Amino acid sequence: MRIATWNVNSLKARQEAVEKWLAKAEPDVLLVQETKLSDADAPVMPFSMLGYDLVHHGEGRWNGVGILSRIGASDVVSNFGDGPVRDSSAGSGLMVSEEDDFNPFDEARMVSAVCGGIRFVSLYAPNGRVVGSPFFAGKLRWFERLRRWLDETQAADAPLVLGGDFNVTPADEDVWSPARAHGGTHVSEPEREALAVLRSWGLVDAYRAVRPERGRFSWWDYRAGMFHRNEGMRIDLLYASAPVAARVVWAEIDREARKGPPTPSDHAPVVVDLDEPGKAFDAGWEGALARIAARTKPRP
């Protein structure tokens, strides 16, 4: 079973790229973020023709999360079960003019469904903008809400995957330059503590579990040649509960998908392979590597 997460930075702008990547990587489940679509505009039919169900939770102009699955999707939950978010395309109410009123739960940042016996949660954490700002405080509240949702709704031994754009680097190894990033969001102690609190529920960083090397990132700023110089951060994560973490056999970040043309997302997909007990899906590490190599590097 192959699972993946990708902040696509507008599904409308990235539809073709996503379709190509599905054909190339053949994930069973792909979590997507920043679709920037309303549910009414979600491209259910195009993905259906490729064999994927699309579960979508959006608000229009900003944010928006989804789950693409070719192994079914049921028991959908959005916004932590707290009810609808506002429609950011609706006009009035769009602007967060009063910073103190910033409420990340008014935004489409969480959708969940059960696919192939595993509960998947597609997450788009608030950016936080500036350390110490009201938006930063809202970001930390959002992580607290996520932890509480786990505590209140999920069994500790259940198969679970929390994936998405967490907008936080777990550790200094996940940053191109801790010195240059110091003082900004994504690297601060409160944010990393929020991630640690999440992991302490019983979650494992599935990519890091099998990929210990430094210098592997999932996001690079569009500006200043950051991608070209590999100056990025690993902020797109797949956090797995113990029963899923035990099945991880391979992981990769597909840097190729960060290249154009056409214009790419500023994030790359993070991919994790899980073994299939009783099925001949993965022949272990080499098998997964060979399969990926055969797919992604067709040399004539």
Place this chain on the structure above:
DNA sequence: ATGTCCCAGTCTCTGGGA
């Protein structure tokens, strides 16, 4: 090096967000 990309509305430019 405040350097790019995406969105909606003010609509071939601007402002906001990342």
